[in-house]
Amino acid sequence: MPRLSYAAPASVPDAIKLLAGAEGLAKVLSGGTDLLVQLRSGRTRPELIVDTKKIPGIIGIRETEDGFVIGAATSGAEIGENAALVAAYPGVVEGTNLIGSTQVQGRASLAGNLCNASPAADSVPALIAAGAVAVVVGPNGQRNVPVGQIVIAPGRTSLAKGEFILEFHLPKPKAKQSDAYLRFIPRTEMDIAVVGCGVNLTLDANGVITAACIVLGAVAPTQVVVEAAAKAIIGTKLDDAALAALDAAARAACNPITDKRGTIEFRTKIAGVLARRAAKIAYDRAGAR
Amino acid sequence: MNFVANKSELKVVGTRPVRPDGIDKVTGKAMFGADLTMAGTLTGKVLRSPHAHARIVAIDASKALALPGVKAVITAADFPEISSEEAAAGDGAVNFRHMAHNVLARDKVLYEGHAVAAVAATSQAIADAAAALIEITYEVLPFVIDVEAAMADGAPLLHDDIKYNGKPSNITKRVEFKLGDADAGLAEADVVVEGRYETTAVHQGYIEPHAVIASVNPDGQTQIFASSQGQFMIRQYVSKILAMDIANIRVTPAEIGGGFGGKTLVYLEPLAVALSRKAGKPVKMVMNREEVFRATGPTSGGVMTVKIGAKKDGTITGATIDIALQAGAFPGSPVAPACMCAFACYDLKNVRASGFDVVSNRSKIAAYRAPGAPISAFGVESAMDDLATKLGMDPIALREKNAAKAGTKAAYGPVFPEIGFEQVLEAAKSHPHWSAPLGPNQGRGVATGFWFNIGGDSSASVFVNEDGTISVVSGSPDIGGSRASMAMMAAEVLGVPYEKVRPIVGDTAQIGITGMTGGSRVTFATGMATVQAAEKVVDELKKRAAMIWDISPEAVDWKDGEAVPAGANAGGFDPMPLAAIAAKAGKTGGPIGSEVSINAQGAGAGFGAHICDVEVDPETGFVKVLRYTAVQDVGRAIHPSYVEGQIQGGAVQGIGWALNEEYLYDKNGRMDNAGFLDYRVPVASDLPMIEAVVVEVPNKRHPFGVRGVGEVPIIPPLAAVGNAIKAAIGVRMHSLPMSPPKILAAIDGKA
């Protein structure tokens, strides 16, 4: 019978040494809400599991001069309870808090959601739209990687052997900047996004959009940053014409598959609808800041 | 016991005490199917077919048997070949040959997930590894999933011995029920509606997977502990499939974590027994959720055409339904009850209901709450809604105009005695929900449903303990709170407080034969047995009091738990409480108790009407159920909370069936969504509070007026939701589930 070892190192170097030194498949464990499920179903068969949660600082949220630092293994519940973060990034927090249920929220982390590398991961679109950066540590030291560059294909990341994410950096939001995340599921919870959309907007004093980032989930192999959608609304006050152009640009960016969770036609259409709706929410939030 | 007409005479029936099984369940102490382990227990594991249809060319288990820790491997060669065809089993006919072949494939696998072999080993990991080492050589065959494709000429055939109209076929039978001349009736109509409707296979979705532990001794004595809807069913089926003496099999019913009809068959039990027999040790087997979806029965999906014609005043002149239902890999869809229930809500002169039972390469279907009835009701109640629209009539008024009542002859044969459908419609119409305002993109629908409710074989015993407390044993596994109801009925008859009566469900050696818990029969039928047993105890108690008082038993009455002299002439004795009589039992003839086994007759039909409000997101097709009211005639509610719980649960399962649940197959005929993530039952946040409105038109053939509850509430929701969606978006949805992509396509198609 194959054996499975478990380690919970108390420092970054120890964790790197274990991960880099493993002969077979080694997996990082944060909340385990993906990993343990996959382990039990036989979808992944690692020989080593390295639990990061004993590493100092990997759980917790700090506000700094430049913005926020969120530990890689911080739970969704903790993120949702941080008032400063909720005020600054309501979209990132609502995306994170959509994951699973109350029970799952007690465990699920941003690093796990990102590195599970599902195109439907709920926290990822808003993180990318916010310009979040992942701090990656590994045998060759530390590197800062934009969140959008971590996932390269369904189930695959750009992390090399021995590397893992230590924390996320979110920049301090500008005066009239805010965000929103919406997903579509056929039920009200405990489901996987058929489409997800994160929007981050910055307005000027007159309510004209000066910067925008629109990111779609579950409509392509990885999250899609829709630049045409941003262009369609920058310089507008999100009037009906801008919203229609945004809808069209979002739809055009879709490259989904038909599967048990949705057809190409349905996903494409919903992408346009969610982009409009999320943009309106982000616009109102930004205006109110 | 005579029917108690006056509800105010009842002291216990109609109250809401705490259920006796509650504490064990909420503290995790209750023993469900997987919770028992005996010394030396092995773990059993099933090897299942990866193919939808294939011939088994060879099975080589040598590598598996060589693995250390493996104690036994079984295949169909370990089962006797059963030649008998249909045999009577409890409530209906069962084909044990088919059942045996479903439990373990012989010659051919007929669906993905079909069991081919099973192994017992000293650990789950070894059992898993051993199953993977069993080598099966298959000759893969063409398969067919869809019901109409299975009926078409040239379809791949599942069974050599099934013929229809003299030709080999996947159609196993056609049923027809008629009254008058439906075509002539339709010809007389001023207005006719016609529609084709489709439903998909849906699973019962019980939370507890199938689980069993079995132990066979060298002398043949066999113990089985399993979660099911009938310990006697398991005993009989295992005895048939493995050719064992019934007296050698003792089945103990575990607590059951849901069944809804899906646990009225055996899957693991014969395998565990055969493995234990071979290995000489107890064998425990527990399915995982994937196995439950792939290998156990959902209910049928089907296609149907419904036609209803009416005069301008709404009087229905003729109606037809033609339906074809998936049976899964072996014959036996609920096509007959689907046809029988289709128009049973209505008083019709001319009606015809016909249906086909069709096999295809899906897991064999099992019963699911009111088997068949929700499917035909989806078609009929959608068509009734269209008819009301076409006539410009209120949909409840249309139903009132045609409502079945006492004296109505149903198309399936009987003439209804007193029934409560008109009272149900009245309660729905006068409920504030029916006239509440609606907002934009919102719609309201109503639909109705009928179920026979049934009686049948039931046993119960009532014992007086030394201190005057009471023990009740019944043969009916408790799925919906029936232990509480049995205790309440016994307490009512005996005139003692509910808390003095403790009920259990007996094993097959402790109580007489009892049919399965299903068909909404237990509170009626086993309740009747319990009442009769309690009455016999009362008679005995009166006799004992008479002996002590030295008067004739006829001179003793029983009142509020005490023996009292029947009148002034009987003598001036003080009332003698039950406990006092019990204390003297040893001196007056010995312990007091009684067991009653009956075939309960006189089940009373149940009717329901559901009102549903939805809001449809016009841009996404998302349906939100805003408000839901379920009205039902239950005869009389013994424990109103559990009656309401049944009504709510049935409505929720029906809403899931309507909106999102479906079996999806990939291009290889394999189920694509065998888990609760993608097989979408409603979650709590999807639903409003379901308001249950209990109507009580007592069934006079039960002492307390019981009809039955569990089946009716799953029948109306499919059409109630569909009719509400129609009202909201203006489009009739003909196909289930009414999921967002389909609704959005319908909205876009209209524009």
Ligand SMILES: Cc1cc2nc3c(=O)[nH]c(=O)nc-3n(C[C@H](O)[C@H](O)[C@H](O)COP(=O)(O)OP(=O)(O)OC[C@H]3O[C@@H](n4cnc5c(N)ncnc54)[C@H](O)[C@@H]3O)c2cc1C
């Ligand atoms: C019932 C249920 C409901 C769910 N609902 C949703 C939902 O609605 N939306 C959604 O998006 N997801 C959902 N999920 C999936 C899951 O909960 C999320 O993806 C969650 O964020 C994963 O975080 P985790 O900490 O539990 O990850 P883990 O399971 O610990 O890890 C997931 C993956 O990331 C890797 N990993 C973990 N930490 C690191 C790190 N620091 N550096 C590098 N790699 C790392 C692991 O090796 C593994 O491959 C659900 C899961 C369950 C069980």
